[in-house]
Amino acid sequence: MNRKKGIVLVLTGAVFWGIGGTVSKKLFDSYEIDVNWLVTTRLLLAGFLLLSIQYFTKDRSQVLDVWKTKRIAVQLLIFGILGMLAVQYTYMASIQHGNAAVATLLQYLAPVMIIIYSIFRKHMVMTRNDFLTVSLALVGCFFLLTNGSISQLSVPTPAIVWGVLSGVALAFYTLYAVPLLKQYDSLVIVGWAMIIGGFALSFIHPPWQIDLKLLPVEAYLYLVFVIIFGTMIAFWFYIESLQSLVPKESSLLGSIEPLAAVFTTVFWLKEPFGLFQWVGTVFILIMIVALALNTSTSKAGLKDS
Template sequence: MATQKQRLYGFFMVIVGAAFWGLSGTVAQHLFETSDVSVEWLVTVRLLLSGLLVLIIVSAGKNRRAVWGIWKDKKAAVQLIVFGIAGMLGVQYTFLASIGNGNAAVATLLQYLAPVLIMLYLLLTRKNSFQFFDFLGLLLALGGTFLLLTNGNISNLTVSPLSVVWGILSAGALAFYTLYSSSLVKTWGSALVIGWGMLIGGVGMSFIHPPWAVQAEGWTVSGIVSVAFIVIFGTLLGFCMYLESLKYLFPQEASMLGCTEPVAAVASSILWLGVSFGLFQAAGAACILVMIFVLSQKKSAGKTAALKNNIQR
């Protein structure tokens, strides 16, 4: 059981890590708008570079023997491959594809429907019982998404349908990522799991879009800085801090406290990129943020402990 100090540390890690995620989404939108960089290339490069950096850091520390030792555990090795492809690569690609076809603010808010998907999964698998907060959270999520995507006019989507599809898929990937990584992180540590997950995802993506297949012409200092920020802050530090928080917080808590990400994404999109946000869209965004807080208030201590045990099995 985590102490109060450890839980506060977990809160700090997930909030700051999520803020880096949110800002990196806006930086990615800026990069797509001002260069010929493709979603596929950016996903490949950010996963490969970040994965290698994390594993180098782990290799220099006390846990260096586990870098290769994890592959001797057949069950962990299979889980790691699934996590790298379906979890890590899944989250990265769907999220950036949603941004590339729309904007960072909407893509991030759609991704944060993940707590509702986690809730529905726990209800369907009978790991949790349906409560009033569940109904209220679901209602806020559906209403908020409707307002966000239509701005109150059902005949006019605020982003392309393809962006909506990728955004919803990113929510599913984040829900899977949050639930599936819990047992691996507990056994092997977040840095090791995240490093291999990124590298596996990056290698897998390289078969689709090699990192060297990029136009060298037209690169600017701004573009290089943007890629560096996305790799170091938006991927390396963001994911490591998020998974580190799972040592002290429950998966639902980490997902819900990650609401810092959509706040950072919306604020930076409006203030920096000048993305327009209608009144009904703002109301929809507020509904989604309230939904995250509502769901975070529904657990009792006993049910939370039972939930954690079930997820870890």
Template sequence: MENQRRWVGFILVILGATFWGIGGTVAQRLFQEDSITVEWLVSIRLLIAGILLLVLSFIKNRKQVLKIWSDKNARIQIVIFGLLGMLAVQYTYMASIKLGNAAVATLLQYLAPVFIILYLVLAKVSKLKARDLIAVVLALSGTFLLLTNGSLVGLSVPISSVIWGILSGISLAFYTLYAGVLLKKWGSLNVIGWAMIIGGIGMSIIQPPWSIDSSTWSLETYFYIGFVIFFGTMIAFWFYIESLKYLKPQETTLLGSLEPLAAIITSVIWLHIPFGAYQFFGASLILFMVLYLSFFKDKSEKEGLRLID
């Protein structure tokens, strides 16, 4: 019975991470082929996925869904998390994809552990350790190879994509550290669902979901938008959260690293994005850094939960 439960957890987290990665590639296709704006896709994605996650939460425990708003501190925290955490991560990630590609954007976002290390050291929450230095060296080496493909002549993606990708990693670091208390007290589905809706409302002020010309869209366009919203966001988050019931957080983190692999594979095979040998090696170094750190997490780092994209 225990083995069966673990297999359920493995399947859920693998599917969730894979959907996250493919969702980024599908978003890239929408930006390139259908001229959909980052602002519109982020707003509609967050609003619909957030509502669906809250519906799931309501089915499980209807009293818990609105309870978070009865706590004054929680109200402030969830708004901050929704705008500076969820929305910031989503927008910077999508902007990096649009200006570059999903593979590089996803890997740059995976530099978040390095920013977490730097914050914890600068804030004197923890001291700089040998394993931290190793992680930083792996991250910097991998990023250099990823962005240059071993050549100093130019970057593999525009500098604007790199900047947004790095901002995405910083946003994810904040998201991970800030979410801990909220998630423990109010539940993952509630917190993530409300954060998505708040982030979606925030982006809707800039780009209302209904303000877009869809006259040139094909059935394929609608299918891809639906995939990004349902599979690349709602299902991915739900499966990842559910997998935590069957697996240890360390195991879900390890398997969650399949996300950038899915983004790389689909970008290269489906969108024919060039990805050189040095870039593959650089990507491997970044992924190894994530796996390496997952085995040596400090207590302070465990307070956050990796739930993004």
């Protein structure tokens, strides 16, 4: 029963993540919601909700204890700004300039970047599986971004740049979080990281600088979905699934997120997607599944989108 519950949780969370990106694109295009405002509001509210869950359902002392050690506090600040905020902002910026499908798939290159980084730092050696993974990612990206035509890109350049930066940020986010997660619950670390990132961005774009009265009812519903379902519940469900599933299983089942993003982008927003872009999508999804099945490189990680 617990295993079935874990499967339902991780699948639900991953679908919410994928759809949340597409709904964000709808807010950008149809209602002219500013990406800075959405990222700020999303981080602050979701972070507060995650810390509330920790306080009322788990070890509440950790919510404040994390700030009592100077070294941990500094690491948390770095993680919140260079990890959480960087991941959220670059991902949303890629969606704004392109679409949720491409942004999500580019972000999922982070595991490949981690492999390359580890090889260069001599933390590991290149194996046949690593070579296959990197090759699948590169070929998949080529088809995804060019639709098979070398002469021109099928995706706007800013969307590609922000998407690749999102993958880099996610790689840093995943690696930097490891020592923090060994000492405190995930909800505490991620909840505070979201609040730190949202607070930092508030200096550039205060969340109250928007006239929500001009938005129609459906825009409010989309905002609620992105903040509650696409951020807070999605992450919470993913973390809870780790209570009854091993990280490899959660990671593998979580690969449904890009599928949710692609299908909602194509069939709901009616974004064009060429034949070779579908081929590229398949290559990247195979790469994700191959990574999840490879127990030597599969590790517990955090989720950003």
